[in-house]
Amino acid sequence: MTIGRRGIETVIVAAGLSRRMGKVNKLLLPVAGLPMVRRVAACHxxxxxxxxxxxGFDHAAITEAVFDLDVVVVYNPEFATGQAGSIAIGVAAATLAGRGxxxxxxxxxxxxxxxxxxLVDAFDADDASRVCVPTYLGQRGNPLLFPTALVREMRxxxxxxxxxxxxxxxxxLVLNYSAPNDHFTTDVDTPSDAHNILGVFVSDLENEG
Known part of the structure; x- marks a missing residue:
C-alpha cells in the first residue's frame, strides 16, 4: 500500500441492528439526499x-449504498453479538501500514x-504517540485515532x-482533543435523533415502506 499525505487508515463500523430506530435502518436515512452511511464513508x-x-445487518443495502466509493467492505457474520466484534473484524482487515x-x-x-x-492535527502534534480521543464539553466522542504501533501490539x-x-x-496512553463543536459527540440512534439532527420523520418512512 502506498501511504498518502496523512498515513491514516480508517475502520467504520456499519454492522448494527439499528433497533432503536424501529423498522427503519438508520444508516440508510437520507442526509442531503444521500444514505447516511454513504455520506459518512465518503467523508472518511x-x-x-x-x-x-x-x-452486518442489512449487508446488501449498506453495500449498495457505497458501491462506487473507494472503500473496502468487510462482512461480520456475527454482527448481532455487538460492536466489539465488528471492530475486531475491521482491525483484522487493516494493513496497519500507516501512522494511525x-x-x-x-x-x-x-x-x-x-x-x-x-483530530489528525492534534494526533500529529503529539507525535502520533497516544490514542487521540475527541471531546466536547467534557463528553467523549468518536472516532478514536490510534497509533499504528499500539494497534499492532494489541492485535x-x-x-x-x-x-x-x-x-x-x-x-x-490517551490524548484528549477538545473539539470546537458537537460533531464528534452527535450520533443518530432514535426517531427523535433523526428528526432533530436530520430533519427526517421516521414514521413517514415506515408508512412509505
Missing part, C-alpha cells in the same frame, strides 16, 4: 488512505473533513482497540 474516504467498512488507525461509527452525519483533519495480543475499557484503564 477524503481523509484516509484506506477505508474499511464493516457491515481511526475507529469510526457510521451514524455521525455531522462530521466534516475539517473535523477529521483537526498481536488478541485485543481489539476502540473499547471504552481500554481507554479508561490506560489514561497515560
Amino acid at each position: 474516504a477524503r481523509l484516509a488512505d484506506r477505508v474499511i467498512l464493516v457491515t 488507525l481511526m475507529i469510526a461509527l457510521a451514524d455521525q452525519p455531522n462530521l466534516t473533513l475539517e473535523d477529521l483533519e483537526a 498481536h495480543d488478541g485485543r481489539a482497540p476502540g473499547c471504552r475499557r481500554f481507554i479508561d484503564a490506560n489514561p497515560q
Whole structure:
C-alpha cells in the first residue's frame, strides 16, 4: 500500500441492528439526499488512505449504498453479538501500514473533513504517540485515532482497540482533543435523533415502506 499525505487508515463500523430506530435502518436515512452511511464513508474516504467498512445487518443495502466509493467492505457474520466484534473484524482487515488507525461509527452525519483533519492535527502534534480521543464539553466522542504501533501490539495480543475499557484503564496512553463543536459527540440512534439532527420523520418512512 502506498501511504498518502496523512498515513491514516480508517475502520467504520456499519454492522448494527439499528433497533432503536424501529423498522427503519438508520444508516440508510437520507442526509442531503444521500444514505447516511454513504455520506459518512465518503467523508472518511477524503481523509484516509484506506477505508474499511464493516457491515452486518442489512449487508446488501449498506453495500449498495457505497458501491462506487473507494472503500473496502468487510462482512461480520456475527454482527448481532455487538460492536466489539465488528471492530475486531475491521482491525483484522487493516494493513496497519500507516501512522494511525481511526475507529469510526457510521451514524455521525455531522462530521466534516475539517473535523477529521483537526483530530489528525492534534494526533500529529503529539507525535502520533497516544490514542487521540475527541471531546466536547467534557463528553467523549468518536472516532478514536490510534497509533499504528499500539494497534499492532494489541492485535498481536488478541485485543481489539476502540473499547471504552481500554481507554479508561490506560489514561497515560490517551490524548484528549477538545473539539470546537458537537460533531464528534452527535450520533443518530432514535426517531427523535433523526428528526432533530436530520430533519427526517421516521414514521413517514415506515408508512412509505
